Amino acid sequence: MIVKAIIIYFSKTGNTEALASLIEEVLRKKEVKTEAFSMKGDEGTFVQECFRAFLSKEVPVEIKDLETYDLIFLGSPVWAFSPVPAISSFVKHTEGWKGKKVFLFLTFGSGAGRRRAERVLSRLVEKQGGEVISVLQIKGKLMKMPERIKERVNFFIDTSLPDSK
Numbered sequence: 001m002i003v004k005a006i007i008i009y010f011s012k013t014g015n016t017e018a019l020a021s022l023i024e025e026v027l028r029k030k031e032v033k034t035e036a037f038s039m040k041g042d043e044g045t046f047v048q049e050c051f052r053a054f055l056s057k058e059v060p061v062e063i064k065d066l067e068t069y070d071l072i073f074l075g076s077p078v079w080a081f082s083p084v085p086a087i088s089s090f091v092k093h094t095e096g097w098k099g100k101k102v103f104l105f106l107t108f109g110s111g112a113g114r115r116r117a118e119r120v121l122s123r124l125v126e127k128q129g130g131e132v133i134s135v136l137q138i139k140g141k142l143m144k145m146p147e148r149i150k151e152r153v154n155f156f157i158d159t160s161l162p163d164s165k
Contacts, residue, residue: 009075010039039086066096081113098129134160
């Protein structure tokens with residue numbers, strides 16, 4: 001059986017995008033059919049975006065049908081103790097979460113609020129009927145250490161994917 005995965009992420013500085021690319025690379029090596037999808041958000045300043053995240057403001061999103069995917073990887077930076085509005089809006093307004101295995105990956109600067117952001121995003125996914133299997137959190141400055149990040153991504157995938165344990 002061919003396993004299909006989608007990687008949905010938002011990235012403003014490039015850290016979450018780089019992490020999504022590494023996840024995609026590892027999944028493809030494991031022969032998982034993978035598609036990556038970058039979300040767009042409001043094009044405000046970082047401070048404006050953080051304010052929107054803190055207030056849980058919704059932004060228009062391109063809706064994607066998740067029915068055809070077995071696995072969903074969802075990535076967001078942590079802004080103001082929250083996932084970014086584009087990712088939260090995506091989860092709230094997309095169909096096809098019921099019974100899906102979901103893997104979260106978060107990037108962050110200071111680390112303050114990363115656990116809250118994980119809880120918020122997990123609850124959104126679970127409210128839609130998805131099951132959060134595992135979470136990977138990476139401090140943004142560690143993205144400058146590609147070998148260390150690759151090890152963490154491999155561990156994240158190897159210990160989380162069905163049939164890889």
